Amino acid sequence: MLNHWCLAQVESSDVSGKVFDSSNKSAVVGATVLFQNVKDSSRSKFAITDAEGAFMIQQVERAFYKVQIQSLGFKKYSRLIRLTGVDVDLGVVSLQPDSIMMQAVEIEGELVPVETKGDTTVYNADAFKVNPDASSTDLVSKMPGIIVDGSGVSANGETVEQVLLDGKRFFGQDPLLSLNSIPAEVVQKVEVFDQQSEQSQFTGFDDGNTVKTMNVVTKDGKKNGKFGNVYGGLGTDDRYKAGLTLNSFNGDKRLTLLGMSNNINQQNFSSEDLAGLGGGRRSGFRRGGNNNLMIGTQEGITQTHSLGTNFTNNWGKKATFEGSYFFNKSKNDNNTESSRETFLGDSTQFYEQTQLSGSDNTNHRLNARLDYQINDITRLIYIPSFSYQENEGLENTIGITRDENENIINQTVNDFVGNTKAYNLSNRLTLQRKLKKTGRSISFQIDQQSSTLDQSNVYQGLVLDSLIQYLTDETSASISPRITYTEPIGLTGQLSASYDYNIIKRDSKKDTYLVDPETEESTFSNILSNHFESDYSTHVADVAFTNRNMGRFFRFSLAYQHATLNNQHTFPEQGSFNSGFHNILPSAMGRIDFKGEANMFIRYATNTNEPSINQLQNVLDNSNPLFISIGNPELNQSYTHSLIARYTKPNTDKNRSLSNFTRIQATANFMTNSTRFATQDTVLAGGVFIQKGTQIAQPINLDGYWNISNTTTYSAAISKLKSNLNTTLDLRYQRLPGMTNDMLNIADAYTAGVRISLVSNISEKVDFNVYYNVSGNKVINSIQSNTNSSYLTQTTGAKLNWIFGKGFVFRNDTYFEKYNGFSEAFNTNYILWNMSLAKKFLKNDLGELEVSVFDLLGQNQSFTQNINPGFVEEIQTQVLQQYFMLTFTYQIRAFQKSN
C-alpha cells in the first residue's frame, strides 16, 4: 500500500519570494537563501536575492525543507516548509536588523571585540573601555589594526577613505573630521569594509570599484537627541582654544555643527583642505611626481579657525539628501632645517637649508549627494562638489651645497612670496534602470570636472640681487560619460559590458618677468615663459563576468583602452607632441570563506596614469635656484599592475584575531626624474644664471618600479590584566628607478617595523594605553652602493586617563622618541610629556575645569625623512613649545528615547 510513494519522487516545484528589511521595508540585496533538504542535505538548493530582494529556485523536489535566509547585518531567518510539487510563492520575508537592546539587559562576561562577517570586520565598541569624554577617534585608536595619525586613519595597512554614520556620509570623505565629531559614548560598533560602487549596489554584483570605509553604528538609545560639547581655554604664551561640536539627530534628519579656533595646532581635519594646491610654495617641488608637500597636518605653528556643517535627511519616501559645508582659515609659521645627501655616482653632494616660512590659507568646501528613487526600477543619483582656496605664503631660504671635502659648491639666500587662488568644481550624474528580466539592467553616468589656478609669485635672490615675477594661469576641464549593461547568467552569475569615454583639456600659461631691483622695470623673459596645452582622451571598453556562490565570490574582467595624449606648445615656440597608447587592462578578484569565520580576499588590477601638465610643460622653473626643473612634453602614461591579498581570521571564542594584508605594485613607464648637475657656472640665453652644482631635473619614464608591503596584525585579550594586547608587524620594500647624470640609479628602500601595545579594558575610570614602536629603514643607491643610508626610530608611549575621588580626572600622555638619522647631526632623543588635572562638576559631571601643561620638559621635536632615487633627506621642523592652559568644557547630552 505504501509502495506507490516511490513514484512520487519525480515531483518538483519552483519556489520564489522576496526578502525585505523589516525596519525600512527596503529590499535586501545579495542575501543567501538556502533550502536545506531534511531528507538529504546534498540535495539542498540555494539562491541569492537580486537587486529587488527577489529570489527564485527552480525544480525543487518534493520534501520538507529548512529555509534559512542570511544577510550581513541581519538576524538569520529560519523556517521549515513542505514542498509537494506545487509552485510556491513565499511572499515577502522580513529580516530583522541585527541590533541588541543594551538598555534593559546587562551583559555579563567578555564581549567579543572583533568579529568577521563576510567581508566586514566588526569591532564591538563596548569591548573597548574608554573614558566618558572620549571621541570616536580615541575609541578606534584602541581597536587592533587601526592607526590614527595626523594624516588620517588606516585599518590593517589600508587607508580608510571615508567614514559613514549609520550608513550615511558624514562630512564628505574626511575620516578625521568625522571621527572627532562623534563621541565614543554613542557608538555601538565600528564596521570596516570595502564599500561597493553605486553600480555594484544596484545590481548586487561587485564590480571591483570599492572605497575603504569605516561605518560607525550608533547605539539604539542614542539615535535621537542632541549631543556634543563646547569648550574654551586660555594659556601662557598667548595660547588659546575654543570650539563647539553639536549633533542634532531626529530619526532620519541629522544636523551637525562644528566650530573651532585655536593656535595650538589642533585641526581635527585631514590635509586635503591645506595641501591640495601647494599654496605659495614654489612650483619646482611639484615636478617629478614626488610632491614633498603632501605631508598631512601642517608642521610648525598653526592658528586655525574653522566652521562646518553636515546635514542628512530623507525627502519624502523616494529621496535622500546628504550635504556638508566646511570652511577653514589657517595661519602657519614654520622654521625648518633640512639636510640632503645627493649621490652623483662618483661623488656625493651635501645640501643644508634653513627656511623660515609663513602662510595664510582660506578654504571653502561643499559636498552634496541626492539619491532619488524615481520608481521601483529607476534611480537617479546626483553628486556635486565644489572647493575654493586662497593662499598667501612667504619663504626665506638660506641654502648651501658642499662637496665631500666641505668645499662650498653653491649657495642661495632668497625670499619667495606666493599668492594663489584656485577652485575646483565637479558633478556626477547617474541614472540606473532595471529592465524586465531580473538581473538585467542598464545605467548611464556622466562626470564633469573643471578647475582653475591663478598664481602670482615673486622671487628675490639676495646673493645675486635678482628679482623675478612668475605669473601662472592654469585651467582644466574634463567630461566622462559611461554606459553599463548587465545580464544575469544562470542563478549566480552576471555578465556586464561597459563603455567609457574621457577627455581632459588642460591649459597652462606661465609668464615670467625679470625685474630690475633698482628701476623696477620688468622685462618679459621668453626662456622662463611658456604657453602649453595638453589634451588627454581615453576610450575604454570593458567586459566582465562575476559569480557568487556559497562561501565564495569571483570576478574576471578584460578592458581595452585606447588613449591619446596631444600636447601643443604655443609659446615661445610652436610645436606639437602627440602620442597614442593601446592597453589591455585585465583584472580579477575573489573571496573565499573558510571554516571558523576566516576569509581571504584577493584582487589583481591594472590601471594607467597620465602625466600632469606640470610634468609635461617644457618651461624652465628656476624659482628655487639650486633645484631647477623643466617639463617633458614627450612623457608617456604609466601602466601599473597591483595585487592585494587580505586574510582575516578571528577567534571569537578566545577573543583573538589575526589579519594579514599584502600589497604588491609594479609600474612600467614609471614617471621619475632624470637629474643632471651643472658642472660650472652658466648663463643661459635670456640672462638666466645657473650656479655650479645646481640640480636640473626633468621627468622621464622608466620601467622597474616596485612597491611591496605586508602588514600583519594580531590581537588577543589578556583576561588577568583586563586588557588587549595588539601587535603589528610591518614590512616594506620599494624599488625607485631614476637617472643621475645620465646614469641609471636604483634606490632600494627597506623598512621593517614592529608595534606592540597594551590597551586597557578595565573600566571607564581607568584607561591606559602603553606602546612600543620600532621602525628601521635602509636605502641603498645602486649608483653609489658603498654609501647606504639608514635611520632607526624607536618610540615608547604611555597614556593614562584616571578618574578618581569625587569627579577628579588625571590625564597623562608621555612619549619618548629615540632617533638615529642619516646624519649624526640629527641623532637625538626626547620626551614629550603632557599632563592635566581636571575636576568635573555640574549635574551628571557634564562640566569640567582642567589645568594642563603641554611639553612639560620642554623637549618637543619633529623629524621627517624623504627618500628619492638619487638622494635622501632629513627635515627638522619647528614645533609647539611648552605652555600651560586652563580649559572649561561642557558636554551636551540630551538623548531622547527611541520609538
Add this chain to the structure above:
Amino acid sequence: MKNVAFLLLIPVLCFNNVFAQGFDPAEMVAREKENLYKTITDLSDDQIMLIDGVYEEYLQTFTELRDEIRKTRDWQSFRPKIMALQEEKDQLMFDILNQDQFKLYTDQMETNRKNRQNRRRSAENQSPPGS
C-alpha cells in the same frame, strides 16, 4: 445476507470492542514512535522535530475522530476516515524520510498492520456469533 451483515458487523464490533476495552490512542502513538526511533537510527534533529510534530498532529486528529464517532455512533464512517488519516501521515513521512529510512518505516507499518490483523482475528474467534 445474514452472513454478509454479520461480516460487516465484525470490524465495527472489533472497533467497538477496542474502544470498550479502554484503548488509549496516546499509548499507541507513543509506542509506534518509540519503535520507529529504535528502527531508524540516523535521523537528523530536523527530521526528529518534524516526526514529533506529525505524530502529535496524528494523535490529536485520531482522538478527535474517536470522540466524534462515540457521539454519533456512526461506525461505518470511522474506517475510511482512519484510512485517510493514515494515508496523510504516510505522505508526510515520505516527505521527511529518505528512501532507506522510508523503507524501514513502511516495513514497520506493515508489521503493525499484521499485528492488528492477528489481534482482530483473535477477537473474532472470542466473540459469540450473532451477538
